[in-house]
Amino acid sequence: MALSNNDIMKKLRVAHKLRDDDIVKICSLVDFAVTTSELGAIFRNENHPKYMECGDQFLRNFLNGLIIHLRGPMPERKKSGPKPTAESKSTSASKPASASKPPSASKSTSPKKPFPKKKKKPE
16 A cells, blocks of 8 residues: 555654644745645544645655755855866876876885785694
């Protein structure tokens, strides 16, 4: 049996210990207006005359708001410099590979020793 959007909302409300006013605040984070009476209708029993089915848009907006509520707002991306052009890519490709390595990477302080061979135990 598949879960309805109402069942998902009920499970999320219980799992995150949310009250109706918390859900209203979460929905307002994504500029989605909802009232406590609408929430009451969504959380009612399916046989109740005032039951309202939770739509996809409502659930989507609530989930997006819940992400912001739990993680915080998404940080702004830093604007990087202009994208490299084809000319700048070709000049970087013509450089020798050793030029791209830092100077300390080419120097070795001691020669590498091979791993010691394991001795077989007599049986």
